[in-house]
Structure formats: C-alpha cells, structure tokens
Amino acid sequence: MEILxxxxxxxxxxxRNREMGKIIGFAPTMGALHDGHLSxxxxxxxxxxxxxxxxxxxxxxxxxxxxLHNYPRTMEADIQLLQxxxxxxxxxIPAVSxxxxxxxxxxxxxxxxxxxxxxxxxxxxxxxxxGTVVEELFLQVRPDNAYFGEKDYQQLRIIEHLSQxxxxxxxxxxxxxxxxxxxxxxSSRNERLSSEVRQAAGMIYQTLQRVDEWFRVLSIEExxxxxxxxxxxxxxxxLEYFVIADEQTLEExxxxxxxxxxxxxxxxxxxxxxxxxxxxxx
Ligand code: AMP
Numbered sequence: 363m364e365i366l367x368x369x370x371x372x373x374x375x376x377x378r379n380r381e382m383g384k385i386i387g388f389a390p391t392m393g394a395l396h397d398g399h400l401s402x403x404x405x406x407x408x409x410x411x412x413x414x415x416x417x418x419x420x421x422x423x424x425x426x427x428x429x430l431h432n433y434p435r436t437m438e439a440d441i442q443l444l445q446x447x448x449x450x451x452x453x454x455i456p457a458v459s460x461x462x463x464x465x466x467x468x469x470x471x472x473x474x475x476x477x478x479x480x481x482x483x484x485x486x487x488x489x490x491x492x493g494t495v496v497e498e499l500f501l502q503v504r505p506d507n508a509y510f511g512e513k514d515y516q517q518l519r520i521i522e523h524l525s526q527x528x529x530x531x532x533x534x535x536x537x538x539x540x541x542x543x544x545x546x547x548x549s550s551r552n553e554r555l556s557s558e559v560r561q562a563a564g565m566i567y568q569t570l571q572r573v574d575e576w577f578r579v580l581s582i583e584e585x586x587x588x589x590x591x592x593x594x595x596x597x598x599x600x601l602e603y604f605v606i607a608d609e610q611t612l613e614e615x616x617x618x619x620x621x622x623x624x625x626x627x628x629x630x631x632x633x634x635x636x637x638x639x640x641x642x643x644x
Contacts, residue, residue: 363445364452369460372502375452376414380504384412388505390496393417394434394550395443398540402509403449405537414503415444416454418461422468423491428634434553454503461498468494473523479612480605480627481516481638489520496521500530508532513539513547515625515640516612539639541567547639554635562598563637566630570641573606573626577643582606582616593630602629602636606643 366372379386387410389402395417406413417440424430437455444450458466468490471477477489500508508525510518522534540548544564552560569592576585586604593601605614609623618624627640 363441363450365441366452366454367457369456369502372452372454372456376502376504379412385410385507386412386414386503386505387507387509388414388416388499388503389509390416390418390499392419392433392550393440394436394553395440396540396548396550396552398511398513398548400443400447400449401540402511402537403444403447405535406507406509407449409535410507412452413450414452414454414505415450416456416499416503418454418456418495418499420461420491420495421458421466422462422494423488425485425488429636432554434550454499456502460502461495469497471524473520474527476516476520476523476612479516479607479614480603480629481514484602484629489517492517492520493524497524497528500525500532505532507535509535509537511537511539512640513549514638515627519612545571547637549637551635551637555632559598559632563632565592565596566599566628566637566639567641570626570628570639574641574643577606577618577624577626582618589628599630599632599637602631604628609642 364375366375387406389406391399403413403415419433421430444453468487470490471493482489510521512518518536525532525534542548544561545567546563569589573585589604593599605627606624607614607627609625624643625640626643629638
C-alpha cells in the first residue's frame with residue numbers, strides 16, 4: 363500500500379494511474395478505523411481497479427472543540443489494519459494545509475434543504491465543514507466511484523447532492539451500517555465508551571427495531587412518546603433527538619403516506635459522547 367502524505371504526492375500518483383486507465387474508487391475517513399470503514403474499502407475493491415482511502419480529521423466539521431480534541435487518533439494501527447486487508451492501494455494522509463491552503467474555514471453550501479434537518483439542526487456548521495472537505499478531496503482524488511456509510515445517512519444524501527449539483531461525475535455508493543454484536547452501530551467514538559456503557563448501548567438499536575415494529579400499527583405521535591418514555595427511564599443515555607423522516611427529503615413527518623419511504627433517526631448522549639444511528643422502516 364502506498365502512503366501519500368501530501369497533495370503533490372497524491373497528484374502524481376493519481377496522474378500515473380489515470381494514464382494507465384485505472385477506474386478509481388475512493389472512501390474518505392477520519393481514522394480510528396473499524397470494520398464499518400473496512401466494509402467501504404471492500405465494496406470499492408469489487409468495483410474498481412484502484413482503491414484510495416484517506417484519513418483526515420477535518421477540523422471544520424466539529425462544532426464542539428472538545429469532541430475534536432478527544433477524537434481518537436490511531437494512525438499506526440490504522441495503517442497496519444489497512445495493509446492487512448489488502449483492499450486499499452493507496453492511503454492519502456493530507457496535512458491541514460493540503461486541504462485548507464487559505465485558512466481553516468468552511469465554504470457555505472445549499473444542499474437543497476437536506477442540511478437543515480437533524481444533524482444540521484443540532485450541529486451548526488457541520489455540513490458546511492463536511493461539504494468543504496469532501497469537495498476538496500473529490501477534486502484532488504478525482505475518483506469514478508465514492509463510498510459512504512449509511513451510518514451517516516444524512517451525510518450520504520448530502521454528498522450525493524454535492525456530486526450532482528457540482529457535476530463532478532462521481533457515482534456515490536451507499537454502504538450498509540456495520541454493527542457490534544449487541545447492535546450498536548460501529549463508530550470511532552465507541553472507543554471512548556466504558557465497557558459497561560458500550561454494552562448497554564445496544565439499547566439504541568433495539569429501540570429503533572421496536573420503532574420498526576410500532577411503525578406498522580401506531581401513529582407517529584404515539585411512537586415518539588414511547589421512545590421518549592424509554593429514554594426518560596434510561597440510566598446511561600440522554601436523548602437528543604428522535605425523528606421519523608421522509609427518506610427522500612429528510613423532512614420530519616407526522617403522517618405516513620403509502621407511496622413514500624421512511625427512516626428513523628436518533629442521536630443520544632452517553633455522558634459527553636454523542637452517538638447517532640438510523641434505520642429504514644420496513
Ligand atoms: P468517519 O471516519 O466517521 O468520518 O466515517 C468515514 C466513513 O465510514 C463514512 O462514510 C461513514 O458513514 C462510514 N462509516 C462509519 N461507521 C460505519 C459503520 N458502522 N458502518 C458503515 N459505514 C460506516
């Protein structure tokens with residue numbers, strides 16, 4: 363696996379491979395890699411003959427400085443893990459100046475309203491930061507295909523919007539959520555949970571599974587009340603939001619229409635650690 367530590371090294375590598383006619387698959391990450399990340403590279407391996415990964419902790423997408431400061435950094439272990447899978451041909455590790463040559467600031471984006479819901483509401487500026495770094499990575503890597511996890515479903519939809527509206531010609535591929543044994547969605551932030559809390563955190567996905575059952579028989583109002591009741595009695599987790607949204611517009615719904623599809627979204631705090639999850643409603 364090639365390790366590319368500057369924009370210049372990446373540019374030369376991409377040019378060489380483009381000249382050889384390689385089809386390039388790309389998955390960006392912030393490191394502290396787990397099986398959820400590896401599933402993106404495995405999906406890319408099947409559909410491309412060159413797979414590029416990146417690790418960059420993007421400062422502009424953190425609305426909370428403590429979250430940025432405490433974000434896990436495990437570069438040596440990440441490199442070894444990637445080498446052991448054999449799914450990645452090149453790992454791009456840019457410096458902040460490679461991504462932000464004119465100062466660490468976000469551009470501002472209109473994602474057609476997708477940015478105003480859920481994560482956008484609770485994390486001011488988050489999607490401007492995500493848009494800025496992903497657009498820059500796309501311009502530098504110039505992939506044919508890019509892979510994003512459904513774990514961050516709103517982000518995935520926003521990146522699809524970005525690629526289409528900027529006519530970047532990059533096909534965005536959704537990858538299903540990988541979960542720990544107890545159902546907890548894998549996340550780099552899980553590393554910061556105590557083993558007791560991490561075990562208990564299976565209740566977040568179990569709640570979404572119950573929502574999926576209730577979805578068939580109860581009103582949204584009743585479902586929301588039940589979810590709030592579950593968290594009111596919860597020892598470890600505080601509910602930040604629970605939303606059932608239209609899968610296309612991501613707007614919260616208070617009524618189910620037969621010809622639309624819906625997804626439940628949740629954000630909770632375990633102490634100061636924020637966890638998100640979502641589930642398509644059958
Ligand atoms: P991150 O390193 O958290 O920025 O995530 C990088 C990419 O990995 C994003 O496209 C995420 O949606 C994806 N990802 C993170 N966790 C998971 C998971 N549990 N299952 C699938 N994809 C994931």
